Amino acid sequence: MFLGLMGATGSLSAQDPDSSRIGIGIVIGSDTLIQRNIKEVWVYPPRQFKSPRYERQYWRLVQRVRKVLPYAKRADELLRQYEPQYIKLTSDREKRKLIRKVEDELMAQYKEEFKRMSITDGKVLIKLIDRETGRTSFTLIKEFRGGFTAAFWQGIARIFGNNLKDEFDPYGEDLLIDEIATMIEIGYL
16 A cells, blocks of 8 residues: 555656746836736626515526627627728618618528517617617617618607617616626626
8 A cells, every 4th residue: 555655646746837927027126026917807796686576687687688688799790890881882872782781681690589579678689789889779770771760760669668769878777787798798697
């Protein structure tokens, strides 16, 4: 038994220094301070719910944000991709053709998923589109499709209790949505 223990400890060795992690040091007096960039860490207080009802509402909101956040991110990607092309086009005909192409592409890909969304999902999506793009849904429609079309879709949204002009307020009423979206983005939820 003693020989087995000796054999096991004989193969152990100290850790080799990692030469790939060379850092920048600042010498202050006789001390050397190493400077390293570290990943940002988000700290949120643990959730304390007033009642089981509030807890259910919170987890429903988490589900909704998780469901619609990819669509808001996709809207931002498409905006970044097609806006420079749109701005370069000179004729209204070419601009309408580009917008129609993008709309057809989106409808082919997401039509069934959008049909299954609830009105509340739409409200959260409107907020998250503003969060991701920096512009309200109404403004985006007005810029790309015109004022009449934007007013038409605003009217439809108002019938269903939504507002395309809603702005994202991360420090006010949308604080919880922003917190949930951030936690989803960093992989916490």
